[in-house]
Amino acid sequence: MNDAFKALSDPTRRKILQLLKEKDLSAGDIADQFDISKPSISHHLNILKQARLVQDERQGQNIIYSINLTVMQEAMGWFLGMIGTKGD
């Protein structure tokens, strides 16, 4: 949970998640969307993976990343608990 919040604190990683929300993408296709080196994007993807916000699967030469909404829902649960009637 803490890993998820930390992962979400970076704008590049949030944008990656938004891209993956639309459709699964290879690491290279993701990197193409940013003015950041591929190794740096790979690093971001690894952080997202450790937080279990994304999953990856090799398909031939490519590694395809997809979003994992389960952890996202857990994080949203935190917000829901927070927004519940004040003082509960």
Add this chain to the structure above:
Amino acid sequence: MNDAFKALSDPTRRKILQLLKEKDLSAGDIADQFDISKPSISHHLNILKQARLVQDERQGQNIIYSINLTVMQEAMGWFLGMIGTKGD
């Protein structure tokens, strides 16, 4: 929005928000809940304040902090947009 996500990435700050969800507290009362120096807590409070996740108001010698749920709801909106049907 980015400030909010960054502020939420620290577990101490998330715990502060949970305390303030229960009731408004002075800076000192908040600091008493942690094994962290008062100046450090003050620093965390300032980050929460800049992200507009909390508000403060002086009451005599004390400064009372309260939670601002508006920004929290905005952050939750981000999650909702994320969790909507994949590919929309």
Add this chain to the structure above:
DNA sequence: TTAATATTTAGCTTATCATCTAAATATAAG
């Protein structure tokens, strides 16, 4: 005005993090 209490500001240190280049690994194709 002086002393006590509450909180913040300043300055420093250490750790974490985002980024880069270069090199390594893995798969596919000639």
Add this chain to the structure above:
DNA sequence: CTTATATTTAGATGATAAGCTAAATATTAA
């Protein structure tokens, strides 16, 4: 088996951030 493509790993660097102590500010009370 050699080359090309895709991605990651390694190692380094500069920036950001969390923590501390000491000092400053603000309010209250004597």
